[in-house]
Structure formats: structure tokens, C-alpha cells
Amino acid sequence: MREIEGGVCAPKGFRAGGIRCGIKASSSKRDLALILADTPCTAAAVFTTNRVKAASVLVSREHLAQGICRAVIANSGNANACTGSEGLAAARRMAALAGRVFAFPAEQVAVASTGVIGVPLPIAAIEGGMDDLAASLTADASGHEAALEAIMTTDTRKKGGALETEIGGAAVRFGGMVKGSGMIHPNMATMLGFITTDAAISRELLDRALRRSVARSFNRLTVDGDTSTNDMVLVMASGAAGNPPIEKEGAGYEAFVEALETLCVKLTRAMARDGEGASRLLTVTVRGAVDEAAAEALAKSVASSSLVKTACFGADANWGRVLCALGYAGVSFDPEKVAVRFASAAGDILVCRKGAPVPFSEEKARKILLEEEIEIRIDLETSSGGLGGPGEAVVWGCDLTYDYVKINGDYRT
Amino acid sequence: MREIEGGVCAPKGFRAGGIRCGIKASSSKRDLALILADTPCTAAAVFTTNRVKAASVLVSREHLAQGICRAVIANSGNANACTGSEGLAAARRMAALAGRVFAFPAEQVAVASTGVIGVPLPIAAIEGGMDDLAASLTADASGHEAALEAIMTTDTRKKGGALETEIGGAAVRFGGMVKGSGMIHPNMATMLGFITTDAAISRELLDRALRRSVARSFNRLTVDGDTSTNDMVLVMASGAAGNPPIEKEGAGYEAFVEALETLCVKLTRAMARDGEGASRLLTVTVRGAVDEAAAEALAKSVASSSLVKTACFGADANWGRVLCALGYAGVSFDPEKVAVRFASAAGDILVCRKGAPVPFSEEKARKILLEEEIEIRIDLETSSGGLGGPGEAVVWGCDLTYDYVKINGDYRT
Numbered sequence: 001m002r003e004i005e006g007g008v009c010a011p012k013g014f015r016a017g018g019i020r021c022g023i024k025a026s027s028s029k030r031d032l033a034l035i036l037a038d039t040p041c042t043a044a045a046v047f048t049t050n051r052v053k054a055a056s057v058l059v060s061r062e063h064l065a066q067g068i069c070r071a072v073i074a075n076s077g078n079a080n081a082c083t084g085s086e087g088l089a090a091a092r093r094m095a096a097l098a099g100r101v102f103a104f105p106a107e108q109v110a111v112a113s114t115g116v117i118g119v120p121l122p123i124a125a126i127e128g129g130m131d132d133l134a135a136s137l138t139a140d141a142s143g144h145e146a147a148l149e150a151i152m153t154t155d156t157r158k159k160g161g162a163l164e165t166e167i168g169g170a171a172v173r174f175g176g177m178v179k180g181s182g183m184i185h186p187n188m189a190t191m192l193g194f195i196t197t198d199a200a201i202s203r204e205l206l207d208r209a210l211r212r213s214v215a216r217s218f219n220r221l222t223v224d225g226d227t228s229t230n231d232m233v234l235v236m237a238s239g240a241a242g243n244p245p246i247e248k249e250g251a252g253y254e255a256f257v258e259a260l261e262t263l264c265v266k267l268t269r270a271m272a273r274d275g276e277g278a279s280r281l282l283t284v285t286v287r288g289a290v291d292e293a294a295a296e297a298l299a300k301s302v303a304s305s306s307l308v309k310t311a312c313f314g315a316d317a318n319w320g321r322v323l324c325a326l327g328y329a330g331v332s333f334d335p336e337k338v339a340v341r342f343a344s345a346a347g348d349i350l351v352c353r354k355g356a357p358v359p360f361s362e363e364k365a366r367k368i369l370l371e372e373e374i375e376i377r378i379d380l381e382t383s384s385g386g387l388g389g390p391g392e393a394v395v396w397g398c399d400l401t402y403d404y405v406k407i408n409g410d411y412r413t
Numbered sequence: 414m415r416e417i418e419g420g421v422c423a424p425k426g427f428r429a430g431g432i433r434c435g436i437k438a439s440s441s442k443r444d445l446a447l448i449l450a451d452t453p454c455t456a457a458a459v460f461t462t463n464r465v466k467a468a469s470v471l472v473s474r475e476h477l478a479q480g481i482c483r484a485v486i487a488n489s490g491n492a493n494a495c496t497g498s499e500g501l502a503a504a505r506r507m508a509a510l511a512g513r514v515f516a517f518p519a520e521q522v523a524v525a526s527t528g529v530i531g532v533p534l535p536i537a538a539i540e541g542g543m544d545d546l547a548a549s550l551t552a553d554a555s556g557h558e559a560a561l562e563a564i565m566t567t568d569t570r571k572k573g574g575a576l577e578t579e580i581g582g583a584a585v586r587f588g589g590m591v592k593g594s595g596m597i598h599p600n601m602a603t604m605l606g607f608i609t610t611d612a613a614i615s616r617e618l619l620d621r622a623l624r625r626s627v628a629r630s631f632n633r634l635t636v637d638g639d640t641s642t643n644d645m646v647l648v649m650a651s652g653a654a655g656n657p658p659i660e661k662e663g664a665g666y667e668a669f670v671e672a673l674e675t676l677c678v679k680l681t682r683a684m685a686r687d688g689e690g691a692s693r694l695l696t697v698t699v700r701g702a703v704d705e706a707a708a709e710a711l712a713k714s715v716a717s718s719s720l721v722k723t724a725c726f727g728a729d730a731n732w733g734r735v736l737c738a739l740g741y742a743g744v745s746f747d748p749e750k751v752a753v754r755f756a757s758a759a760g761d762i763l764v765c766r767k768g769a770p771v772p773f774s775e776e777k778a779r780k781i782l783l784e785e786e787i788e789i790r791i792d793l794e795t796s797s798g799g800l801g802g803p804g805e806a807v808v809w810g811c812d813l814t815y816d817y818v819k820i821n822g823d824y825r826t
Binding site: 049050051052053079081082083084086087116117118119120229306307310311313314316318319320321323324326327328329332333335336352354355356357400401402404405406407408409 | 530724727745748814
């Protein structure tokens with residue numbers, strides 16, 4: 001497996017593009033994106049679990065019910081959520097517009113929106129931009145970059161990637177892009193993510209592979225505990241790689257999942273690093289829990305804690321807050337057997353053992369925590385008889401900073 | 414029922430005091446408090462649900478098992494949590510010291526600690542301060558004030574109160590104090606709270622009354638989603654008021670609960686107003702849910718949302734974030750029937766009806782949200798047949814500000 005260039009355009013059979021159509025009235029940024037497959041693709045998607053779902057989520061879920069997708073059209077600057085029946089009609093119209101330009105049914109188009117909630121979507125702007133959008137499509141990295149720019153809101157970095165692996169003797173490629181910076185909390189897919197692959201794979205296995213990969217990547221990400229109304233992760237498989245079609249579990253499927261999960265984790269880390277206002281990427285690792293689900297719940301509780309997040313911002317080795325957050329995770333463990341280490345490129349340091357303080361150098365701890373990527377390693381230290389066990393999980397998050405408050409204190413104006 | 418002065422010293426039979434013994438090494442603030450009853454009191458308490466419990470919580474739970482309490486000794490500046498067997502010994506020693514000075518068993522003393530986690534409690538400082546502490550006791554408001562000061566950490570305001578009501582022809586008084594500013598989230602008692610009353614009441618009914626009052630006050634408060642390791646709310650009833658003892662449910666019990674709940678709500682609002690870094694008190698009211706528990710879950714989700722909290726800080730009428738937070742509360746409701754109003758002393762304004770936008774004056778909304786106490790009123794607007802119903806609940810919180818980040822970015826130094 002190796003990283004390659006090109007993003008969603010790296011796999012065979014895909015083009016992408018992005019333009020500015022005027023949804024972001026006060027800015028000169030791109031706001032309308034399209035990813036187009038040359039042929040109908042096998043598709044799978046996961047959507048937000050928020051009970052309040054954006055019109056785009058409702059329409060995409062309906063359109064993807066058959067597992068076939070030809071294109072995804074996405075806008076930024078407006079979430080088209082809480083917009084009533086008018087918003088639903090606008091989302092349907094977006095799909096129809098894309099279908100009309102390329103002469104295929106609207107049902108083969110997925111729709112995504114991101115931006116402010118509760119403001120009617122300016123569908124006329126999208127309609128007026130369709131010709132430019134079609135003209136912007138390319139099959140190389142520039143199309144990927146333009147589409148990626150067009151789905152960004154408070155994102156400060158472009159978050160995409162691609163890789164190549166071998167399945168059944170054929171070179172198979174995966175490409176992806178995500179947007180997401182705030183309103184991010186692990187609960188299904190908590191952002192927008194579009195992934196392409198040229199693998200040949202059955203719809204059932206594509207769906208299974210996506211769910212498994214998302215469970216171990218995007219669903220282990222938290223920025224601020226707010227699960228968005230608009231989240232979706234979509235994968236489209238063109239089959240153009242020429243691999244023996246993946247139609248049952250086995251070596252081919254495992255290679256596929258490994259590559260998909262690797263790409264998803266890369267994109268997840270990129271989102272954590274670009275969390276709203278974030279200055280540090282925080283990785284929380286829990287080992288020795290009763291099972292993986294318990295480890296995940298404990299790690300999420302730590303990564304979600306406002307007090308842990310502000311301590312990371314301040315490079316303060318306040319491990320007591322880590323234990324506190326473990327304690328309210330709703331999972332059984334023995335507080336008197338917990339060990340905590342802080343780690344980064346600057347080294348690692350043990351700060352707590354058996355749930356009690358160990359002497360450590362505050363200076364060294366601070367140096368470790370001043371790095372841009374830091375890790376909190378939690379070992380529940382129990383394996384025999386008691387509550388501990390082999391469960392482990394990694395969760396990603398970021399620090400809580402002045403800039404988070406600034407960005408969200410006045411988002412709409 | 415009327416408000417009176419004197420705090421925990423207002424009811425008959427209580428004295429209080431507070432001194433500086435040196436736990437807060439870098440400050441000249443008081444850090445050791447005592448509330449003493451003239452006679453053994455009937456007592457009830459609720460404790461943190463965090464699995465990581467401070468030594469003070471473990472010892473107090475043990476000592477209060479018989480429902481009898483004579484004194485509570487409390488320190489600030491050190492939480493005595495995650496401090497191992499040494500910490501447990503220190504907490505027992507605190508109780509024993511108080512018992513020895515006044516010649517009653519250590520088992521009649523409750524212990525509370527608040528401050529930094531994971532640092533050994535300097536028990537010698539407490540021991541050295543015991544004579545001064547005993548000398549500081551008074552039966553008037555000054556003792557209440559001194560004790561209250563001595564339990565504060567990041568609190569910026571003293572949060573206490575007292576009221577008088579009539580039960581069975583006798584004037585009965587209630588007094589209370591709380592500390593709590595950060596690490597506050599509804600889950601049992603999420604702070605320190607000491608309440609005194611001179612009512613005569615059975616242990617069983619005192620316990621029932623406390624649980625009911627806490628459920629509708631302190632457990633409906635959130636500052637930052639972090640449930641502390643040290644929380645407790647303790648009520649001591651001296652019986653000195655001369656009311657007919659409350660030994661079964663009925664008018665006397667109802668009057669008792671009404672007064673206790675009123676005091677708890679007052680103290681809860683004071684804590685929300687003094688949330689770490691807070692500039693505004695936020696009240697979230699949900700009506701028309703299936704039941705009270707559903708209404709509470711929905712209101713808590715809104716009050717806990719970092720995005721709602723930052724919008725309140727920015728006086729931004731971003732109601733879409735309110736709907737988003739309702740949507741991930743894990744409770745069924747119909748998103749298309751939700752109405753949202755913002756209200757304060759400056760007026761009120763409807764911003765969302767049937768889950769969709771209604772035109773409103775941004776200027777007026779901003780004026781409303783610039784007040785120090787603001788309310789988000791959510792009506793699920795359903796009563797017939799569907800998911801809605803008579804359930805309503807009020808939850809208290811505060812905005813999320815730069816100062817929260819500042820306070821917690823470097824708490825220990």
C-alpha cells in the first residue's frame with residue numbers, strides 16, 4: 001500500500017471540479033462541487049444520526065437506497081437544514097440539475113450541503129452555476145483540489161488523500177476528501193466525506209467495508225461534541241481497476257478494508273488537526289479495557305472533555321482531569337489500576353500509576369505537550385480476573401482554544 | 414415562604430467558620446471551612462456518580478451511612494482525588510481532627526474537598542489550622558460568609574442563601590451554600606453544597622426530599638460537561654424549629670420539599686451565573702415533550718452544546734444550533750413541529766416555528782441576547798396523538814467564553 005497524488009481523481013473513472021456560484025455571498029471562495037463517475041458506480045453511505053436531518057441527507061439517503069451512484073453535488077455556505085418543505089424541494093432540484101447536465105436520472109445523484117442552518121438554500125445560484133460547474137471538471141488533481149475547496153467552511157486546511165494497493169493482482173486506487181472542522185462528534189459520520197475507488201466490489205461488501213472503516217476512523221473523532229445535521233460519508237466504486245470482483249469475504253475484501261480504513265484514518269486525523277480553533281491534534285489511546293467498545297467509550301470521554309482539551313491548549317500535564325473524564329464515561333474499570341502517559345515527538349512521560357501521582361518533571365511534560373501532535377496513553381493495567389482485558393481503541397480530537405470561541409461566537413455574520 | 418439572611422447559620426442550631434490554613438500556597442484566600450451543629454442532626458447526602466471518587470466522597474459516604482451528622486469540614490485548593498491510600502488516610506484524619514476538637518466521634522463528621530486533582534493533601538496544614546478554625550465559628554451571617562469563602566476555587570461570587578417557611582405552625586428555616594464553577598455537569602450532585610435546616614424530619618423523608626430537590630435543581634445544571642470526582646450535596650436537619658416532626662408524606666413534607674427545592678434552584682442559578690468564564694446565565698425550557706425525562710434530556714442537550722454556548726456568548730440568534738442539539742439528544746420528537754423563542758428582560762422573539770425559519774429582527778434578537786440572563790424557550794408543539802405531550806423541564810447553564818479557555822488552559826500554575 002502506498003500513498004499517491006490525485007485525491008478522488010486518483011482512481012480510474014472519476015472527474016471532479018468546483019466553482020463559486022454565489023452561495024457564500026460575502027466571500028470570493030468556491031461554494032459548489034461535483035464529483036462525477038464515468039459510469040454508474042456501486043455506492044454505500046453512512047449518514048448523521050441526528051434526528052434533525054438536513055434536506056440533503058434525506059434526499060441522498062433516498063437516492064442511494066439502490067446502491068447506485070453516478071455523481072455527488074455538494075455546496076458549502078448553506079446547510080439546507082431546518083428549511084422545511086422548501087429546503088427538501090431545493091435538495092431534489094440540486095440532484096435533478098446535475099442529472100440533467102449529464103443526462104442521467106436524478107436518483108443517481110447524491111446531494112450534500114454544509115454551512116449555516118435555518119436559511120433557505122439559494123437554489124437559483126446553483127442553477128446559474130451548473131454550466132460552469134460542468135466545465136470545471138477534470139480527471140486530474142486540479143479537479144480534486146477545486147472540489148475540495150468548494151466544500152470547505154471554517155476548515156483552514158484541505159483534507160484529502162489517495163493511496164494504491166493491490167487486490168487480486170490488480171492495482172486498485174482509493175481517493176478521498178473530507179470537510180469538517182466544527183460541529184463534529186463521533187456518532188456515525190460526523191462530517192462530509194467523499195471517497196472514490198476503482199475497485200470492483202459488490203454493494204453488500206462495499207457497505208460492510210465502509211461501516212467498519214467509519215467505525216474505526218470518523219466515528220472516533222470529536223471536535224466539540226456537536227453531531228451535525230448534515231453529515232455523510234459516501235464511497236463510490238467504479239470497478240475500473242480490473243481486479244477480480246470482491247463478492248465475498250476473504251483476502252481481497254481484507255485488502256480492500258485495510259486500504260479504505262487507512263485512508264479514513266488519515267482523513268480523520270486531518271480533521272482533528274484542523275478542528276475549529278485547534279492548535280494541537282490530540283490522540284487518546286486506551287488499552288486494557290474489557291473490550292473494544294469500552295475502550296472506545298473511555299477514550300472518547302477523555303477526548304471530549306472540555307477540561308482535558310483546555311489543559312492540552314495550555315500544555316498543562318493535568319492528568320487528574322483525564323482520570324475524571326474516564327470516571328464519567330459510563331464504563332466499568334478499576335480507578336486504582338490506571339496508568340497515564342503523555343507522549344509526542346518530544347518524548348513520553350509517565351504521570352500517573354495505579355490511579356495515583358508519580359513524581360515527574362513538569363518541564364519535560366510541558367515540552368512534550370507543546371508539540372502540535374500529542375498523545376494521551378491510558379493503560380487500565382488489568383488483565384487477570386478483574387475488569388480489565390484486551391480491549392483497546394484510539395480516538396482523535398483537538399484542544400479547545402480561544403479561537404474556537406471566536407469562530408463560533410459569531411459564525412453567521 | 415420568604416428569603417432571609419444568614420445562610421447556613423440562619424436555621425437554629427448551627428455555627429460556621431472559615432480560615433486560611435495554607436493549602437492554597439500561592440494565595441492569601443481562606444481554604445478551610447467548618448459547619449457545626451449544636452446537636453447531632455438527621456442528615457442525607459448525594460454524591461458524584463463519577464467512578465473516580467475523591468477520598469472525601471468515600472469517607473463521607475461511609476460516615477453518613479447511619480444518617481447522622483454533626484459537622485462538615487471542607488477544604489479548597491486540593492481535591493484529594495486520585496491520591497491513593499495516602500489520600501484516603503488524609504480524609505479520615507480530617508474527620509478525626511474535627512471530631513477531636515469538639516469531642517464527638519469522627520463518624521459524625523462529613524468531609525469535602527475541592528481543588529486540583531492528583532496532588533497529595535497537605536494534612537499537616539489542616540491539623541495546624543484546627544484551633545483557629547474552631548475559634549472562627551459564629552452563629553451569625555459572618556460565620557456563613559467565612560465558611561463559604563473557604564470552599565471557593567475558581568468561583569468569582571459567593572453563592573448562598575436562606576429562607577423561612579411555615580410547617581405545622583412553626584417557622585422553619587433553611588440555609589445553604591454552594592461552590593462550583595467548572596467541572597460541572599448534571600449527574601447527581603455536581604458541586605459542593607451544604608444545606609442546613611432546623612426542621613424536624615425523619616431521615617427517610619429527608620433523603621427523599623433531598624433527592625427530589627436535587628433532581629430538579631443541581632442535576633439540571635451544566636457548565637462544561639465534566640462531572641467532578643468530588644461532588645456532594647449534604648443536608649443537615651437540627652430539629653430545633655419545633656415543628657411537628659415530619660414523619661410521613663403530607664402537607665408538612667410538601668412544604669418542606671417546596672422550600673428545599675426553592676433554595677436548591679436559587680443556588681443552582683447562582684452557580685450557572687458564575688460558571689467558569691461565563692458572561693451570561695442561560696435558562697433552557699422545553700415544553701410539550703413526551704414526559705419530564707424527555708424534556709430534561711432535550712433541554713440538557715441544548716444547554717450543553719458548545720455551539721449554542723458560544724452563540725450565546727456572541728449574542729447570535731443562531732437557532733439552527735438549538736435544533737441541531739435537540740436532534741442528538743437521543744429522544745424522540747418531531748423536528749417539523751419545533752418552535753424556538755429567545756427571551757430576556759429585553760423582550761422575547763420567535764425565531765423558528767414548525768422546525769423552519771420565521772422572519773425576525775436580528776437587531777431585536779441581539780438586544781435580547783445581550784442581557785446577562787437569557788432564556789431559550791422550546792415548544793415541541795405537539796399534544797395530540799403523536800410524540801409530544803405534557804413533559805416540561807428547565808435546565809440551567811452558561812455561555813462558553815474566552816475566559817473559560819483562559820481559566821482552564823493553565824489551572825494548576
